[in-house]
Amino acid sequence: xxxxxxxxxxxxxxxxxxxxxxxxxxxxxxxxxxxxxxxxxxxxxxxxxxxxxxxxxxxxxxxxxxxxxxxxxxxxx
Amino acid sequence: xxxxxxxxxxxxxxxxxxxxxxxxxxxxxxxxxxxxxxxxxxxxxxxxxxxxxxxxxxxxxxxxxxxxxxxxxxxxxxxxxxxxxxxxxxxxxxxxxxxxxxxxxxxxxxxxxxxxxxxxxxxxxxxxxxxxxxxxxxxxxxxxxxxxxxxxxxxxxxxxxxxxxxxxxxxxxxxxxxxxxxxxxxxxxxxxxxxxxxxxxxxxxxxxxxxxxxxxxxxxxxxxxxxxxxxxxxxxxxxxxxxxxxxxxxxxxxxxxxxxxxxxxxxxxxxxxxxxxxxxxxxxxxxxxxxxxxxxxxxxxxxxxxxxxxxxxxxxxxxxxxxxxxxxxxxxxxxxxxxxxxxxxxxxxxxxxxxxxxxxxxxxxxxxxxxxxxxxxxxxxxxxxxxxxxxxxxxxxxxxxxxxxxxxxxxxxxxxxxxxxxxxxxxxxxxxxxxxxxxxxxxxxxxxxxxxxxxxxxxxxxxxxxxxxxxxxxxxxxxxxxxxxxxxxxxxxxxxxxxxxxxxxxxxxxxxxxxxxxxxxxxxxxxxxxxxxxxxxxxxxxxxxxxxxxxxxxxxxxxxxxxxxxxxxxxxxxxxxxxxxxxxxxxxxxxxxxxxxxxxxxxxxxxxxxxxxxxxxxxxxxxxxxxxxxxxxxxxxxxxxxxxxxxxxxxxxxxxxxxxxxxxxxxxxxxxxxxxxxxxxxxxxxxxxxxxxxxxxxx
Numbered sequence: 002x003x004x005x006x007x008x009x010x011x012x013x014x015x016x017x018x019x020x021x022x023x024x025x026x027x028x029x030x031x032x033x034x035x036x037x038x039x040x041x042x043x044x045x046x047x048x049x050x051x052x053x054x055x056x057x058x059x060x061x062x063x064x065x066x067x068x069x070x071x072x073x074x075x076x077x078x
Numbered sequence: 079x080x081x082x083x084x085x086x087x088x089x090x091x092x093x094x095x096x097x098x099x100x101x102x103x104x105x106x107x108x109x110x111x112x113x114x115x116x117x118x119x120x121x122x123x124x125x126x127x128x129x130x131x132x133x134x135x136x137x138x139x140x141x142x143x144x145x146x147x148x149x150x151x152x153x154x155x156x157x158x159x160x161x162x163x164x165x166x167x168x169x170x171x172x173x174x175x176x177x178x179x180x181x182x183x184x185x186x187x188x189x190x191x192x193x194x195x196x197x198x199x200x201x202x203x204x205x206x207x208x209x210x211x212x213x214x215x216x217x218x219x220x221x222x223x224x225x226x227x228x229x230x231x232x233x234x235x236x237x238x239x240x241x242x243x244x245x246x247x248x249x250x251x252x253x254x255x256x257x258x259x260x261x262x263x264x265x266x267x268x269x270x271x272x273x274x275x276x277x278x279x280x281x282x283x284x285x286x287x288x289x290x291x292x293x294x295x296x297x298x299x300x301x302x303x304x305x306x307x308x309x310x311x312x313x314x315x316x317x318x319x320x321x322x323x324x325x326x327x328x329x330x331x332x333x334x335x336x337x338x339x340x341x342x343x344x345x346x347x348x349x350x351x352x353x354x355x356x357x358x359x360x361x362x363x364x365x366x367x368x369x370x371x372x373x374x375x376x377x378x379x380x381x382x383x384x385x386x387x388x389x390x391x392x393x394x395x396x397x398x399x400x401x402x403x404x405x406x407x408x409x410x411x412x413x414x415x416x417x418x419x420x421x422x423x424x425x426x427x428x429x430x431x432x433x434x435x436x437x438x439x440x441x442x443x444x445x446x447x448x449x450x451x452x453x454x455x456x457x458x459x460x461x462x463x464x465x466x467x468x469x470x471x472x473x474x475x476x477x478x479x480x481x482x483x484x485x486x487x488x489x490x491x492x493x494x495x496x497x498x499x500x501x502x503x504x505x506x507x508x509x510x511x512x513x514x515x516x517x518x519x520x521x522x523x524x525x526x527x528x529x530x531x532x533x534x535x536x537x538x539x540x541x542x543x544x545x546x547x548x549x550x551x552x553x554x555x556x557x558x559x560x561x562x563x564x565x566x567x568x569x570x571x572x573x574x575x576x577x578x579x580x581x582x583x584x585x586x587x588x589x590x591x592x593x594x595x596x597x598x599x600x601x602x603x604x605x606x607x608x609x610x611x612x613x614x615x616x617x618x619x620x621x622x623x624x625x626x627x628x629x630x631x632x633x634x635x636x637x638x639x640x641x642x643x644x645x646x647x648x649x650x651x652x653x654x655x656x657x658x659x660x661x662x663x664x665x666x667x668x669x670x671x672x673x674x675x676x677x678x679x680x681x682x683x684x685x686x687x688x689x690x691x692x693x694x695x696x697x698x699x700x701x702x703x704x705x706x707x708x709x710x711x712x713x714x715x716x717x718x719x720x721x722x723x724x725x726x727x728x729x730x731x732x733x734x735x736x737x738x739x740x741x742x743x744x745x746x747x748x749x750x751x752x753x754x755x756x757x758x759x760x761x762x763x764x765x766x767x768x769x770x771x772x773x774x775x776x777x
Contacts, residue, residue, distance in 0.1 A: 008407050008408060008411045008438065008439070009407055009410050009411045009414065011438045012411045012414060012435060013414070014437065015434045015435070016418060016431070017411060017431050019427065019431070019434065041225055048438075049438070051441075052437050052438055052441060053437070053462055053463065054434055054437060054438070054462070059126060059415055069462075071430065071433055071434075071460045071462050072459075072460065072461050072462070072464065072466070072469060073458070073459070073460050074458075074459045074461075074466070074469045074470075074473065075451070075454075075456050075457060075458045075459065076456060076459075076470075076473050076474070076477070
């Protein structure tokens, strides 16, 4: 499978969720906010879920996606 | 079978019939005549009833199908015929029949037999030639030569035909490639249509690991192998993949490994397979076979090899096209990421971008970004795919290596729990800010992805550097700002002079052609030179300001005879000398530490500015008048009232004009009289007129 072909859209979608880390949004909502077609966004969102960047809550058209905050830690050198 | 050039065959037959004095005809390999008889027809009719000659020839061809050279047989007792095969590639393709021959020693008995048994007419019997054993052998040798000539012609005809087929095949594949058609099915159809011998053709593609899957197959019948898989080394096809060499199998139905096909009801009698390469690496194989022929012909296999070569070219072209498209996508992505990074002011956002973009690209088991926080002497780690124990373990591991890896570049490392990780430093110039760490599943990250990650890390390093530099600069600017303001309290005299110097520097820099950089530093330095340099060093980390002030002090102390300091320091020295020495241009002439062109420009600027000031004074000789209004100490409202009084308005009109009550106007008038030290309106008006009209305008 060629992942790179979706890379710009993945990047766009990732940055969108990074900027809105507390957002819960459906696929249609994401498509609307990014000004993209649902069918273009669908595989990208699925990929982001598979990459553990997004969490999918629920199923079907009403499924909601949210950004998974990465683990943050700090320690003395 | 190659179709004979009948005219050529007939011509050769006619020549040799005449040469050998024999009646001749040539048949194909099933006994069908392909030439007309040449020679004595009477003799022929004598031997065969003409109607049955075809049948007789077919029977003879059948009998002599395997002969390897000329054979002499008796068409009738004592009447001999020579049959000579014409071979192509050791296969008897045509047969020359040449007769009739009667041995000299047998002539009398044969004629007697023909007379009695066949009632042959005497004139025909007289035409029968007789030959000695040597003559017969000579004739046979000539027939051999004739067969050789025909074989050679057939061989060259075959070669031409093969060449033409090959060219047609190449042409059809080229057309596909030129048309940009990259559909495997169309490709297989092109191969299959151009070759009648082949009724099975397919393409298997390498997938994950050592598995191959039949991506496309064309074969007769309903069953299909499409989608079936096999491993490298498994069965006939797997063997070709394992050895990476083409193979041809004859009578393959006898081989037990054919079960891969036969279990699906496909039973080829012959099979061939050729590996397909993409960019030098095997990516699959093309196979073809025949359910009719036990052995595939050489031209068919040659065509198959040509098809495989074109398929390799097509796959490589596709791969290159995909690579170019991917590179464009990556460049577009990088470009947009860089734009976002350039706009972001927050280190945490940079870390998130690095983290998530790496995860999107590599899809490894884990990604983390480690950032050094020098002020806190700590590391900040953001990660995905690591447990808290792994984060602890890895951060300890990394912190131990940070101090010794100042000059580090991309490297691989094995974590405490045994996972391979690529560590790409986040660097700017020779400073390392941290690492982008990408975990991998035992397989290497390919070169292009590493290059993308390197670019991403490089951009991350620059972004972090810029954010930290801006923070540092802002901190230093605010420290310098506080010190500048403090001068006013500690050294008010210096502050006044510094303000004047700063203003002069600003206006001079605006007008001069000499490039003066860091003007803000230069203006701040006018104030900061009041402080001891050690104090400044402790509180201002900005090297440009510190070095400027140090240079200035050095000029002031040493008074060098030639200019060696920077233009900024020279200008600072020049302006301060001018200000401190009473703003006299002639005092500047003794300065030696300043570049002559700078000095001349500065003096020229000062001369020009003074003239402008004088011109203003001449054009506005009563510009001092407004000061009188301050002397009168009238309020804004009182001034408005007085202006209307001068115009001759009474209290009622003034009240109406200013939207106030008449009583308020009276109050204002009382105040005005007191302030002007007059007792009534007329005295007030007189006093105003004594002050001049411009004052009235100023009201």
